[in-house]
Amino acid sequence: MSLTDLAALAAYISPGLIALLLALSLLVWLYVHSAAQLRNSRQQRLNELQESLRIYGRLAGCLQTNIQNSSTEKQQQPNELIHALQETKAAPYLTPHLQEQVQSSLRECDASRSELLLKSLEREMNKLIEERRLVLLESHAPGWGTALWKLLRPAAGPLALAGIVWLISRLLVDLTSYSNMDSSLANSEPSAYWLIGCTWMRFASGLIALLYVYRLMTLRKQNDLDVTASHFPTSLLSIVMAAVALFQWIGPEAAPYILAAQFVLFLIGFWITRGRSRSDRPYVGQPGLMKADSPHPAGHATGKGRTSDSSFAEEHIRS
Incomplete structure (x- = not known):
């Protein structure tokens, strides 16, 4: 050629x-x-x-x-x-x-x-x-479903990038339309500014939903190895945070309420994933543990380290 x-x-x-x-x-x-x-x-x-x-x-x-x-x-x-x-x-x-x-x-x-x-x-x-x-x-x-998931899971990154580009393009289009409305209609300045603010909040809400969808697609199966938080509640909370953003199709005026609901769900996530504090666990020599250990033959050895933590008491009770 x-x-x-x-x-x-x-x-x-x-x-x-x-x-x-x-x-x-x-x-x-x-x-x-x-x-x-x-x-x-x-x-x-x-x-x-x-x-x-x-x-x-x-x-x-x-x-x-x-x-x-x-x-x-x-x-x-x-x-x-x-x-x-x-x-x-x-x-x-x-x-x-x-x-x-x-x-x-x-x-x-x-x-x-x-x-x-x-x-x-x-x-x-x-x-x-x-x-x-x-x-x-x-x-x-891999099984039939696992093999399909292995093909779809690497698409999380490209889909997230495409979603971000789409959110930015929709934000620019909406801001341009509201700016034209603001310059042509002087009496509608408060409503135009309010719509512009709702547009930014809708963009933030969509970005949050996109990030949590990406988190769900890239989340690794723990098989009961996650000791800091329960796997199912956090996944369910991520699904709810992403699903709430679907109500944006009602209109831009719904964006503040959707963003507020996502913020509340985000704070609930801290409460769900918090670990058990050390003050809630039994301490060394706690009387309740010593009474629980005394009737069991497995605890025949005496010493100051016998009830050093709650895990040993639980093991004595189970045995």
Whole structure:
């Protein structure tokens, strides 16, 4: 193809078509980039699960050996156990409940405390094993719905970008129309200013809804590993915050009420996701815990570290 043909082709193609092709190319690149990031995140997640299982398995073996040595009155090997306890603090999936037990075991590790920690480790390892199974199943043998979701999930970034461009374009069009109305009709200045303010609030409300839709599409399945907040209430709250923005089609006058409702829902989110404060948990030597522990045979060992935290009391009650 000669230069003359290229010039003729460039003159034939409109600037709008060129902009559309560039926009489509950008969206495709974002989709491919998001898919690669999700793939890397899944692999990193699998590595973290495997690392946590390796650390927990080492500590469980040391605890079991320590328990057997204590029961047969053999010489203990505290150095290896202390090393395994310290190494557990670096586990990627270490929960606060397990961290408290590890810290208490470092202060005083008797037979009863080792048994409680071993039970907690086994529960956490079972959770991580199930989580690893789901990750491998999602990667190598996804179901019908999971395979479709894997195709749609990388589109969160391109869809968010397209949504932001659409919100900005609608904002500019509305501001232009209201400015023309303001310059032509002097008696409608208050209403024009009010509509301009509602337009900005509608833009902010739509942007909030778009961000929470993006959060829902990129949210990772926790499989009961999220210890700071419940997964379902926060997801449901995000859906409600995004769905409230659909009432914008009533008119621009509804934008202040929609934005106020989203702000209230945003504040409710802090109340839902707040963790249990330390003052609400039982403290060392609390009489209620000591009474709860006394009738159980698992608590035969005495000492000041016996009721160091609420997790040990719960384990005694369950056993």
